[in-house]
Amino acid sequence: MDTRVLKYFIAVAKLGNVTKAAEQLHITQPTLSRQINELEKEIGVDLFDRVNHRLVLTKSGALFQQRAQTILDFILQTKSKLQNQDNDLSGTIRLGCVESSVSIFAMNMIEKMQRKYPHIKFDIYTANGNDLKEKLDQDLLDLIILIEPIEAAKYHYLQLPNKDQWGLIVKKDSKLAKKDSITAKDLYHIPIAFTKRNLVRDELIDILKLDANKLNLRSTHNLAGNSLLLVKSGLFSMVSIKGILDVYNSEGLSFIPFKPFTLANHITAWKKNSYLSPATEKFIQLIAEEINFVPKK
Template structure:
Protein backbone atom coordinates (compact mmCIF):
# COMPACT_ATOMS: atom_id res chain seq x y z
CA UNK A 1 0.00 0.00 0.00
CA UNK A 2 1.63 3.24 -1.15
CA UNK A 3 1.89 6.29 1.12
CA UNK A 4 0.67 8.40 -1.78
CA UNK A 5 -2.58 6.44 -1.97
CA UNK A 6 -3.09 6.78 1.78
CA UNK A 7 -2.70 10.55 1.42
CA UNK A 8 -5.35 10.46 -1.33
CA UNK A 9 -7.67 8.46 0.91
CA UNK A 10 -7.21 10.87 3.84
CA UNK A 11 -7.91 13.85 1.57
CA UNK A 12 -11.20 12.32 0.34
CA UNK A 13 -12.24 11.50 3.90
CA UNK A 14 -11.51 15.08 4.97
CA UNK A 15 -13.12 16.76 1.96
CA UNK A 16 -16.05 14.31 1.81
CA UNK A 17 -16.05 14.54 -1.97
CA UNK A 18 -13.97 13.26 -4.87
CA UNK A 19 -14.02 16.61 -6.67
CA UNK A 20 -13.00 18.58 -3.56
CA UNK A 21 -10.17 16.16 -2.79
CA UNK A 22 -8.97 16.18 -6.41
CA UNK A 23 -8.80 19.96 -6.35
CA UNK A 24 -6.96 19.91 -3.01
CA UNK A 25 -4.47 17.30 -4.29
CA UNK A 26 -4.05 18.99 -7.71
CA UNK A 27 -4.88 15.82 -9.63
CA UNK A 28 -7.71 14.96 -11.99
CA UNK A 29 -10.97 13.60 -10.65
CA UNK A 30 -10.91 10.44 -12.87
CA UNK A 31 -7.37 9.65 -11.68
CA UNK A 32 -8.37 9.98 -8.04
CA UNK A 33 -11.53 7.89 -8.51
CA UNK A 34 -9.52 5.13 -10.17
CA UNK A 35 -6.90 5.10 -7.40
CA UNK A 36 -9.59 4.80 -4.73
CA UNK A 37 -11.41 2.02 -6.59
CA UNK A 38 -8.11 0.15 -6.89
CA UNK A 39 -7.57 0.58 -3.13
CA UNK A 40 -11.02 -0.86 -2.35
CA UNK A 41 -10.35 -3.77 -4.72
CA UNK A 42 -6.97 -4.46 -3.12
CA UNK A 43 -8.45 -4.45 0.39
CA UNK A 44 -11.50 -6.42 -0.70
CA UNK A 45 -14.00 -4.12 1.00
CA UNK A 46 -15.87 -0.87 0.28
CA UNK A 47 -14.39 2.12 2.07
CA UNK A 48 -16.90 4.79 1.05
CA UNK A 49 -20.65 5.30 0.95
CA UNK A 50 -21.13 7.48 -2.12
CA UNK A 51 -24.08 9.83 -1.65
CA UNK A 52 -25.49 12.53 -3.92
CA UNK A 53 -23.82 15.41 -2.10
CA UNK A 54 -21.04 13.93 -0.04
CA UNK A 55 -19.01 10.79 0.58
CA UNK A 56 -18.96 9.14 4.00
CA UNK A 57 -16.82 6.31 5.32
CA UNK A 58 -17.90 2.75 5.96
CA UNK A 59 -16.88 1.09 9.22
CA UNK A 60 -13.85 -0.37 7.40
CA UNK A 61 -13.13 3.07 5.97
CA UNK A 62 -13.10 4.67 9.43
CA UNK A 63 -10.70 1.99 10.65
CA UNK A 64 -8.39 2.60 7.68
CA UNK A 65 -8.55 6.38 8.23
CA UNK A 66 -7.23 6.01 11.77
CA UNK A 67 -4.38 3.75 10.67
CA UNK A 68 -3.62 5.80 7.55
CA UNK A 69 -3.21 8.97 9.61
CA UNK A 70 -0.82 7.18 11.98
CA UNK A 71 1.22 5.78 9.07
CA UNK A 72 1.45 9.11 7.24
CA UNK A 73 2.32 10.94 10.46
CA UNK A 74 5.10 8.45 11.16
CA UNK A 75 6.48 8.81 7.63
CA UNK A 76 6.40 12.62 7.88
CA UNK A 77 8.09 12.47 11.31
CA UNK A 78 10.85 10.22 9.96
CA UNK A 79 11.46 12.32 6.86
CA UNK A 80 11.56 15.53 8.91
CA UNK A 81 14.43 14.18 11.00
CA UNK A 82 16.41 13.17 7.89
CA UNK A 83 15.79 16.24 5.78
CA UNK A 84 17.77 18.58 7.99
CA UNK A 85 21.13 20.32 7.42
CA UNK A 86 24.00 18.33 8.91
CA UNK A 87 26.14 21.20 10.10
CA UNK A 88 24.10 21.83 13.22
CA UNK A 89 21.72 19.94 15.50
CA UNK A 90 18.13 20.14 14.31
CA UNK A 91 15.07 17.95 13.98
CA UNK A 92 11.86 17.23 15.83
CA UNK A 93 11.06 15.66 19.20
CA UNK A 94 7.70 14.07 20.01
CA UNK A 95 6.77 13.92 23.69
CA UNK A 96 3.56 12.61 25.24
CA UNK A 97 2.32 13.05 28.76
CA UNK A 98 -0.69 13.47 30.98
CA UNK A 99 -1.50 16.41 33.18
CA UNK A 100 1.28 16.45 35.75
CA UNK A 101 3.65 18.77 37.57
CA UNK A 102 6.49 16.88 35.87
CA UNK A 103 5.78 18.85 32.71
CA UNK A 104 7.40 21.86 34.39
CA UNK A 105 10.65 19.89 34.52
CA UNK A 106 10.22 18.86 30.88
CA UNK A 107 9.55 22.48 29.92
CA UNK A 108 12.78 23.64 31.59
CA UNK A 109 14.75 20.95 29.76
CA UNK A 110 13.21 22.00 26.44
CA UNK A 111 14.01 25.64 27.18
CA UNK A 112 17.67 24.76 27.83
CA UNK A 113 17.79 22.58 24.74
CA UNK A 114 16.21 25.02 22.29
CA UNK A 115 18.38 27.85 23.64
CA UNK A 116 21.48 25.88 22.64
CA UNK A 117 19.93 24.33 19.51
CA UNK A 118 17.25 26.73 18.18
CA UNK A 119 16.61 24.63 15.07
CA UNK A 120 15.07 21.85 17.17
CA UNK A 121 11.28 21.72 17.30
CA UNK A 122 9.20 19.89 19.89
CA UNK A 123 5.69 18.47 19.62
CA UNK A 124 3.58 17.70 22.68
CA UNK A 125 0.78 15.17 22.86
CA UNK A 126 -1.59 15.15 25.83
CA UNK A 127 -3.23 11.92 26.89
CA UNK A 128 -3.40 9.34 29.60
CA UNK A 129 -0.74 6.67 30.16
CA UNK A 130 -2.54 4.10 28.02
CA UNK A 131 -2.68 6.55 25.08
CA UNK A 132 0.99 7.41 25.54
CA UNK A 133 2.12 3.78 25.50
CA UNK A 134 0.08 3.06 22.36
CA UNK A 135 1.73 5.95 20.52
CA UNK A 136 5.19 4.96 21.76
CA UNK A 137 4.63 1.45 20.43
CA UNK A 138 3.55 2.75 17.02
CA UNK A 139 6.57 5.10 16.81
CA UNK A 140 4.52 8.31 16.88
CA UNK A 141 6.20 9.45 20.08
CA UNK A 142 9.86 9.47 21.11
CA UNK A 143 9.21 9.84 24.84
CA UNK A 144 6.35 9.49 27.29
CA UNK A 145 5.84 10.91 30.77
CA UNK A 146 3.95 8.36 32.87
CA UNK A 147 3.21 7.44 36.46
CA UNK A 148 5.12 4.52 37.96
CA UNK A 149 5.31 1.55 37.72
CA UNK A 150 7.03 1.19 34.34
CA UNK A 151 7.15 -2.04 32.34
CA UNK A 152 10.93 -2.60 32.45
CA UNK A 153 10.70 -5.37 29.84
CA UNK A 154 9.42 -2.96 27.18
CA UNK A 155 10.81 0.45 28.13
CA UNK A 156 13.95 2.20 29.25
CA UNK A 157 13.27 5.05 31.64
CA UNK A 158 14.56 7.74 33.96
CA UNK A 159 12.76 8.71 37.14
CA UNK A 160 12.03 12.43 37.14
CA UNK A 161 12.59 14.59 40.24
CA UNK A 162 8.87 15.22 40.68
CA UNK A 163 6.01 13.57 42.53
CA UNK A 164 2.28 13.89 42.01
CA UNK A 165 0.07 14.11 45.09
CA UNK A 166 -3.35 12.45 44.90
CA UNK A 167 -6.46 13.96 46.37
CA UNK A 168 -10.06 14.94 45.71
CA UNK A 169 -11.35 17.90 43.73
CA UNK A 170 -14.71 19.13 45.03
CA UNK A 171 -16.94 22.15 45.34
CA UNK A 172 -16.22 24.49 48.24
CA UNK A 173 -19.80 23.98 49.44
CA UNK A 174 -19.59 20.16 49.42
CA UNK A 175 -20.00 17.97 52.51
CA UNK A 176 -16.27 17.18 52.68
CA UNK A 177 -14.88 20.67 51.99
CA UNK A 178 -14.32 21.42 55.69
CA UNK A 179 -11.94 18.45 56.13
CA UNK A 180 -8.15 19.03 55.91
CA UNK A 181 -7.70 15.66 54.20
CA UNK A 182 -9.86 12.85 52.86
CA UNK A 183 -9.95 9.25 54.10
CA UNK A 184 -11.30 6.25 52.22
CA UNK A 185 -14.38 6.04 54.46
CA UNK A 186 -15.33 9.60 53.48
CA UNK A 187 -15.77 8.57 49.85
CA UNK A 188 -17.47 5.19 50.07
CA UNK A 189 -20.98 6.55 49.49
CA UNK A 190 -20.00 9.58 47.38
CA UNK A 191 -20.41 9.86 43.59
CA UNK A 192 -16.87 9.59 42.20
CA UNK A 193 -15.34 10.61 38.87
CA UNK A 194 -12.10 8.73 38.25
CA UNK A 195 -9.33 8.59 35.66
CA UNK A 196 -9.55 5.95 32.93
CA UNK A 197 -5.88 5.00 33.29
CA UNK A 198 -5.21 1.35 34.13
CA UNK A 199 -2.27 2.23 36.39
CA UNK A 200 -4.39 4.73 38.32
CA UNK A 201 -7.04 2.07 38.98
CA UNK A 202 -4.41 -0.13 40.59
CA UNK A 203 -2.99 2.66 42.76
CA UNK A 204 -6.39 3.84 43.97
CA UNK A 205 -7.64 0.31 44.57
CA UNK A 206 -4.66 -0.23 46.87
CA UNK A 207 -5.41 2.98 48.74
CA UNK A 208 -9.13 2.20 49.15
CA UNK A 209 -8.44 -1.42 50.09
CA UNK A 210 -10.95 -2.59 47.51
CA UNK A 211 -11.43 -2.49 43.76
CA UNK A 212 -12.08 1.13 42.89
CA UNK A 213 -14.61 0.03 40.25
CA UNK A 214 -16.82 -1.39 43.03
CA UNK A 215 -17.32 2.12 44.43
CA UNK A 216 -20.02 4.60 43.42
CA UNK A 217 -18.49 5.64 40.08
CA UNK A 218 -20.52 8.39 38.41
CA UNK A 219 -18.15 8.85 35.50
CA UNK A 220 -14.61 8.71 34.17
CA UNK A 221 -12.30 11.28 32.61
CA UNK A 222 -9.24 11.48 30.40
CA UNK A 223 -8.01 15.02 31.12
CA UNK A 224 -8.80 16.91 34.32
CA UNK A 225 -10.01 20.21 32.82
CA UNK A 226 -13.24 18.69 31.53
CA UNK A 227 -13.68 16.70 34.74
CA UNK A 228 -13.47 19.91 36.76
CA UNK A 229 -16.45 21.27 34.81
CA UNK A 230 -18.43 18.24 35.97
CA UNK A 231 -17.49 19.02 39.58
CA UNK A 232 -18.68 22.59 39.18
CA UNK A 233 -22.08 21.22 38.16
CA UNK A 234 -22.10 19.05 41.31
CA UNK A 235 -21.92 15.74 39.44
CA UNK A 236 -19.44 14.20 41.83
CA UNK A 237 -16.00 14.23 43.44
CA UNK A 238 -12.96 13.87 41.18
CA UNK A 239 -10.03 11.72 42.27
CA UNK A 240 -7.04 13.49 40.71
CA UNK A 241 -3.61 14.94 41.34
CA UNK A 242 -2.86 18.33 42.83
CA UNK A 243 -1.93 21.65 41.18
CA UNK A 244 -3.69 21.03 37.86
CA UNK A 245 -6.88 23.00 38.49
CA UNK A 246 -6.98 26.55 39.84
CA UNK A 247 -8.71 26.43 43.22
CA UNK A 248 -7.66 29.90 44.40
CA UNK A 249 -9.39 33.24 44.31
CA UNK A 250 -12.95 33.19 42.98
CA UNK A 251 -12.90 29.50 42.08
CA UNK A 252 -15.74 27.53 43.67
CA UNK A 253 -13.55 24.41 43.75
CA UNK A 254 -11.10 23.12 46.34
CA UNK A 255 -8.60 20.25 46.51
CA UNK A 256 -8.10 18.00 49.55
CA UNK A 257 -5.20 15.50 49.76
CA UNK A 258 -5.79 11.85 50.56
CA UNK A 259 -5.03 10.51 54.04
CA UNK A 260 -2.93 8.41 54.27
CA UNK A 261 -0.97 10.35 51.70
CA UNK A 262 -0.81 8.86 48.22
CA UNK A 263 1.93 10.04 45.87
CA UNK A 264 3.12 8.87 42.49
CA UNK A 265 6.63 8.90 41.06
CA UNK A 266 6.95 9.93 37.45
CA UNK A 267 9.17 8.46 34.75
CA UNK A 268 10.16 9.54 31.28
CA UNK A 269 10.07 6.37 29.18
CA UNK A 270 11.08 5.27 25.69
CA UNK A 271 11.06 1.99 23.80
CA UNK A 272 13.95 -0.39 24.43
CA UNK A 273 16.53 -0.39 21.62
CA UNK A 274 15.08 2.89 20.36
CA UNK A 275 17.21 4.55 17.67
CA UNK A 276 16.94 8.27 18.35
CA UNK A 277 17.24 11.20 16.00
CA UNK A 278 19.99 13.69 16.84
CA UNK A 279 17.36 16.02 18.33
CA UNK A 280 15.87 13.30 20.55
CA UNK A 281 19.35 12.24 21.69
CA UNK A 282 20.18 15.80 22.68
CA UNK A 283 16.91 16.08 24.59
CA UNK A 284 17.71 12.95 26.57
CA UNK A 285 21.18 14.33 27.34
CA UNK A 286 19.55 17.56 28.57
CA UNK A 287 17.15 15.64 30.82
CA UNK A 288 20.04 13.73 32.40
CA UNK A 289 22.02 16.97 32.87
CA UNK A 290 19.11 18.79 34.49
CA UNK A 291 18.47 15.88 36.86
CA UNK A 292 22.13 15.88 37.93
CA UNK A 293 21.95 19.62 38.65
CA UNK A 294 18.68 19.17 40.53
CA UNK A 295 20.23 16.49 42.74
CA UNK A 296 23.41 18.45 43.49
Protein backbone atom coordinates in the same frame (compact mmCIF):
# COMPACT_ATOMS: atom_id res chain seq x y z
CA MET B 1 0.96 0.77 -3.33
CA ASP B 2 2.07 4.35 -3.97
CA THR B 3 1.96 6.59 -0.90
CA ARG B 4 0.68 9.32 -3.23
CA VAL B 5 -2.51 7.28 -3.67
CA LEU B 6 -2.88 7.06 0.14
CA LYS B 7 -2.75 10.87 0.27
CA TYR B 8 -5.40 11.03 -2.48
CA PHE B 9 -7.65 8.62 -0.56
CA ILE B 10 -7.33 10.55 2.72
CA ALA B 11 -8.19 13.83 0.98
CA VAL B 12 -11.34 12.31 -0.52
CA ALA B 13 -12.26 10.71 2.82
CA LYS B 14 -11.98 14.05 4.64
CA LEU B 15 -13.86 16.10 2.05
CA GLY B 16 -16.39 13.47 0.93
CA ASN B 17 -16.22 14.85 -2.58
CA VAL B 18 -13.89 13.96 -5.46
CA THR B 19 -14.16 17.35 -7.16
CA LYS B 20 -13.22 19.30 -4.01
CA ALA B 21 -10.42 16.86 -3.21
CA ALA B 22 -9.05 17.15 -6.75
CA GLU B 23 -8.96 20.94 -6.43
CA GLN B 24 -7.12 20.69 -3.12
CA LEU B 25 -4.63 18.19 -4.55
CA HIS B 26 -4.17 20.18 -7.79
CA ILE B 27 -5.05 17.24 -10.05
CA THR B 28 -7.96 16.64 -12.39
CA GLN B 29 -11.20 15.10 -11.15
CA PRO B 30 -11.08 12.16 -13.65
CA THR B 31 -7.52 11.33 -12.57
CA LEU B 32 -8.51 11.27 -8.91
CA SER B 33 -11.63 9.16 -9.59
CA ARG B 34 -9.53 6.65 -11.53
CA GLN B 35 -6.96 6.43 -8.71
CA ILE B 36 -9.66 5.77 -6.10
CA ASN B 37 -11.30 3.10 -8.28
CA GLU B 38 -7.95 1.40 -8.87
CA LEU B 39 -7.24 1.50 -5.12
CA GLU B 40 -10.55 -0.22 -4.34
CA LYS B 41 -9.78 -2.88 -6.97
CA GLU B 42 -6.30 -3.44 -5.55
CA ILE B 43 -7.60 -3.84 -1.99
CA GLY B 44 -10.65 -5.81 -3.07
CA VAL B 45 -13.26 -3.92 -1.03
CA ASP B 46 -15.43 -0.84 -1.42
CA LEU B 47 -13.95 2.04 0.52
CA PHE B 48 -16.83 4.47 -0.10
CA ASP B 49 -20.59 4.42 -0.34
CA ARG B 50 -22.06 6.95 -2.77
CA VAL B 51 -24.84 8.77 -0.87
CA ASN B 52 -26.59 11.88 -2.23
CA HIS B 53 -23.61 13.01 -4.29
CA ARG B 54 -21.28 12.48 -1.33
CA LEU B 55 -18.70 9.80 -0.68
CA VAL B 56 -19.14 8.23 2.76
CA LEU B 57 -16.58 5.82 4.16
CA THR B 58 -17.65 2.21 4.51
CA LYS B 59 -16.64 0.26 7.59
CA SER B 60 -13.66 -1.08 5.63
CA GLY B 61 -12.92 2.43 4.38
CA ALA B 62 -12.82 3.83 7.93
CA LEU B 63 -10.32 1.14 8.97
CA PHE B 64 -8.23 1.77 5.86
CA GLN B 65 -8.22 5.53 6.54
CA GLN B 66 -6.82 4.92 10.02
CA ARG B 67 -4.07 2.60 8.73
CA ALA B 68 -3.25 4.85 5.76
CA GLN B 69 -2.78 7.85 8.05
CA THR B 70 -0.54 5.79 10.34
CA ILE B 71 1.61 4.75 7.36
CA LEU B 72 1.98 8.32 6.12
CA ASP B 73 2.76 9.60 9.62
CA PHE B 74 5.40 6.89 10.04
CA ILE B 75 7.07 7.80 6.74
CA LEU B 76 7.12 11.47 7.72
CA GLN B 77 8.58 10.63 11.13
CA THR B 78 11.26 8.43 9.54
CA LYS B 79 12.31 11.25 7.23
CA SER B 80 12.48 13.57 10.21
CA LYS B 81 14.67 11.13 12.13
CA LEU B 82 17.04 10.75 9.19
CA GLN B 83 17.31 14.52 8.87
CA ASN B 84 18.17 14.71 12.56
CA GLN B 85 21.47 12.94 11.85
CA ASP B 86 22.89 16.17 10.46
CA ASN B 87 25.56 17.91 12.52
CA ASP B 88 23.31 20.94 12.81
CA LEU B 89 20.80 19.37 15.19
CA SER B 90 17.28 19.78 13.86
CA GLY B 91 14.01 17.92 13.36
CA THR B 92 10.99 17.23 15.54
CA ILE B 93 10.82 15.51 18.92
CA ARG B 94 7.44 13.89 19.55
CA LEU B 95 6.87 14.28 23.28
CA GLY B 96 3.88 12.93 25.20
CA CYS B 97 3.09 14.35 28.62
CA VAL B 98 0.44 13.91 31.30
CA GLU B 99 -1.32 16.85 32.91
CA SER B 100 0.16 17.41 36.36
CA SER B 101 2.76 19.51 38.17
CA VAL B 102 5.33 17.82 35.91
CA SER B 103 3.93 19.85 32.99
CA ILE B 104 5.85 22.89 34.25
CA PHE B 105 9.08 20.88 34.37
CA ALA B 106 8.47 19.51 30.85
CA MET B 107 7.83 22.93 29.34
CA ASN B 108 10.93 24.34 31.05
CA MET B 109 13.01 21.55 29.51
CA ILE B 110 11.55 22.27 26.08
CA GLU B 111 12.44 25.93 26.49
CA LYS B 112 16.04 25.06 27.43
CA MET B 113 16.32 22.66 24.51
CA GLN B 114 15.06 25.15 21.96
CA ARG B 115 17.28 27.93 23.28
CA LYS B 116 20.28 25.63 22.89
CA TYR B 117 19.17 24.04 19.59
CA PRO B 118 16.86 26.54 17.86
CA HIS B 119 16.29 24.30 14.82
CA ILE B 120 14.63 21.57 16.89
CA LYS B 121 10.84 21.54 17.04
CA PHE B 122 8.48 19.75 19.40
CA ASP B 123 5.23 17.95 18.68
CA ILE B 124 3.55 17.86 22.11
CA TYR B 125 0.82 15.30 22.75
CA THR B 126 -1.18 15.53 26.00
CA ALA B 127 -2.96 12.43 27.28
CA ASN B 128 -3.20 10.00 30.17
CA GLY B 129 -0.60 7.33 30.82
CA ASN B 130 -2.41 4.52 28.97
CA ASP B 131 -2.74 6.58 25.82
CA LEU B 132 0.87 7.77 26.01
CA LYS B 133 2.24 4.24 26.38
CA GLU B 134 0.11 3.01 23.50
CA LYS B 135 1.43 5.79 21.24
CA LEU B 136 4.99 5.07 22.36
CA ASP B 137 4.57 1.35 21.63
CA GLN B 138 3.29 2.22 18.14
CA ASP B 139 6.31 4.50 17.50
CA LEU B 140 4.01 7.50 17.28
CA LEU B 141 5.87 9.19 20.15
CA ASP B 142 9.60 9.30 20.87
CA LEU B 143 9.46 10.04 24.58
CA ILE B 144 6.75 10.22 27.23
CA ILE B 145 6.43 11.82 30.67
CA LEU B 146 3.88 10.18 32.94
CA ILE B 147 2.93 9.15 36.46
CA GLU B 148 4.18 5.87 37.85
CA PRO B 149 3.64 2.95 37.87
CA ILE B 150 4.94 1.73 34.51
CA GLU B 151 5.91 -1.69 33.13
CA ALA B 152 9.66 -1.35 33.76
CA ALA B 153 10.61 -4.31 31.56
CA LYS B 154 9.33 -2.60 28.40
CA TYR B 155 11.01 0.80 28.74
CA HIS B 156 14.11 2.74 29.61
CA TYR B 157 13.21 5.52 31.99
CA LEU B 158 14.47 8.27 34.27
CA GLN B 159 12.69 9.04 37.51
CA LEU B 160 12.00 12.75 37.72
CA PRO B 161 12.21 14.82 40.92
CA ASN B 162 8.65 16.08 40.50
CA LYS B 163 6.20 14.58 42.98
CA ASP B 164 2.48 15.21 43.20
CA GLN B 165 0.08 14.63 46.06
CA TRP B 166 -2.98 12.40 45.72
CA GLY B 167 -6.26 13.51 47.20
CA LEU B 168 -9.79 14.63 46.42
CA ILE B 169 -10.86 17.72 44.48
CA VAL B 170 -14.20 19.06 45.64
CA LYS B 171 -16.34 22.13 45.28
CA LYS B 172 -15.25 24.79 47.79
CA ASP B 173 -18.66 25.07 49.44
CA SER B 174 -19.02 21.31 50.00
CA LYS B 175 -18.84 19.78 53.48
CA LEU B 176 -15.74 17.82 52.53
CA ALA B 177 -13.85 21.04 51.77
CA LYS B 178 -13.70 21.71 55.53
CA LYS B 179 -11.78 18.49 56.23
CA ASP B 180 -7.98 18.38 56.64
CA SER B 181 -7.68 14.99 54.97
CA ILE B 182 -9.73 12.32 53.21
CA THR B 183 -9.84 8.66 54.31
CA ALA B 184 -11.17 5.56 52.61
CA LYS B 185 -14.32 5.82 54.71
CA ASP B 186 -15.04 9.31 53.31
CA LEU B 187 -14.86 8.02 49.74
CA TYR B 188 -17.54 5.37 50.32
CA HIS B 189 -20.23 7.98 50.92
CA ILE B 190 -19.82 10.23 47.88
CA PRO B 191 -20.12 9.96 44.09
CA ILE B 192 -16.63 10.22 42.58
CA ALA B 193 -14.78 10.55 39.28
CA PHE B 194 -11.59 8.58 38.82
CA THR B 195 -8.79 8.23 36.30
CA LYS B 196 -9.25 5.65 33.56
CA ARG B 197 -5.71 4.32 34.02
CA ASN B 198 -6.08 0.94 35.71
CA LEU B 199 -2.50 0.68 36.98
CA VAL B 200 -2.86 3.94 38.90
CA ARG B 201 -6.33 3.12 40.19
CA ASP B 202 -5.22 -0.31 41.42
CA GLU B 203 -2.17 1.16 43.18
CA LEU B 204 -4.27 3.81 44.93
CA ILE B 205 -6.87 1.27 45.97
CA ASP B 206 -4.07 -0.85 47.46
CA ILE B 207 -2.36 2.07 49.28
CA LEU B 208 -5.61 3.42 50.72
CA LYS B 209 -6.91 -0.10 51.39
CA LEU B 210 -10.14 0.70 49.58
CA ASP B 211 -12.92 -1.77 48.93
CA ALA B 212 -13.53 -1.06 45.25
CA ASN B 213 -17.03 -2.56 45.46
CA LYS B 214 -18.09 0.14 47.93
CA LEU B 215 -17.02 3.05 45.73
CA ASN B 216 -19.75 5.06 44.01
CA LEU B 217 -17.79 5.47 40.78
CA ARG B 218 -19.84 7.81 38.61
CA SER B 219 -17.35 8.79 35.92
CA THR B 220 -13.93 7.93 34.54
CA HIS B 221 -11.72 10.14 32.41
CA ASN B 222 -8.46 10.16 30.48
CA LEU B 223 -7.95 13.92 30.99
CA ALA B 224 -9.37 15.86 33.90
CA GLY B 225 -10.66 19.04 32.26
CA ASN B 226 -14.26 18.07 31.56
CA SER B 227 -14.61 16.16 34.82
CA LEU B 228 -13.50 19.27 36.73
CA LEU B 229 -16.46 21.12 35.25
CA LEU B 230 -18.74 18.50 36.75
CA VAL B 231 -16.96 18.83 40.09
CA LYS B 232 -17.69 22.58 39.94
CA SER B 233 -21.33 21.75 39.33
CA GLY B 234 -21.37 19.81 42.59
CA LEU B 235 -22.33 16.58 40.85
CA PHE B 236 -19.38 14.64 42.23
CA SER B 237 -15.84 14.87 43.63
CA MET B 238 -12.73 13.76 41.79
CA VAL B 239 -9.86 11.56 42.93
CA SER B 240 -6.86 13.39 41.54
CA ILE B 241 -3.36 14.71 41.97
CA LYS B 242 -3.03 18.25 43.33
CA GLY B 243 -1.09 19.35 40.25
CA ILE B 244 -4.23 19.22 38.11
CA LEU B 245 -5.24 22.48 39.74
CA ASP B 246 -1.98 24.01 38.47
CA VAL B 247 -2.97 23.11 34.91
CA TYR B 248 -6.67 23.99 34.93
CA ASN B 249 -8.70 26.86 36.34
CA SER B 250 -9.06 26.00 40.03
CA GLU B 251 -11.52 28.75 40.92
CA GLY B 252 -14.28 27.41 43.15
CA LEU B 253 -12.42 24.16 43.89
CA SER B 254 -10.51 22.79 46.87
CA PHE B 255 -7.97 19.97 47.17
CA ILE B 256 -7.94 17.76 50.27
CA PRO B 257 -5.05 15.27 50.62
CA PHE B 258 -5.55 11.58 51.34
CA LYS B 259 -4.73 10.01 54.66
CA PRO B 260 -2.40 8.10 54.61
CA PHE B 261 -0.32 10.72 52.78
CA THR B 262 0.12 9.48 49.20
CA LEU B 263 2.55 10.80 46.58
CA ALA B 264 2.69 10.26 42.82
CA ASN B 265 6.11 9.95 41.20
CA HIS B 266 6.83 10.99 37.61
CA ILE B 267 9.12 9.42 35.04
CA THR B 268 10.21 10.03 31.47
CA ALA B 269 10.31 6.84 29.40
CA TRP B 270 11.29 5.61 25.95
CA LYS B 271 11.17 2.20 24.27
CA LYS B 272 13.92 -0.33 24.69
CA ASN B 273 15.66 -1.53 21.53
CA SER B 274 14.26 1.40 19.56
CA TYR B 275 16.09 3.90 17.37
CA LEU B 276 16.21 7.39 18.84
CA SER B 277 17.06 10.39 16.72
CA PRO B 278 20.08 12.45 17.77
CA ALA B 279 17.67 15.24 18.78
CA THR B 280 15.71 12.91 21.09
CA GLU B 281 18.91 11.50 22.59
CA LYS B 282 20.15 15.04 23.22
CA PHE B 283 16.85 15.93 24.93
CA ILE B 284 17.08 12.87 27.19
CA GLN B 285 20.66 13.87 27.99
CA LEU B 286 19.49 17.39 28.86
CA ILE B 287 16.86 15.97 31.24
CA ALA B 288 19.44 13.67 32.84
CA GLU B 289 21.77 16.60 33.42
CA GLU B 290 18.92 18.67 34.86
CA ILE B 291 18.07 16.01 37.45
CA ASN B 292 21.75 15.15 38.09
CA PHE B 293 21.20 11.58 36.96
CA VAL B 294 24.33 9.40 37.09
CA PRO B 295 24.10 6.15 35.05
CA LYS B 296 24.90 2.94 36.93
CA LYS B 297 28.19 1.34 35.91
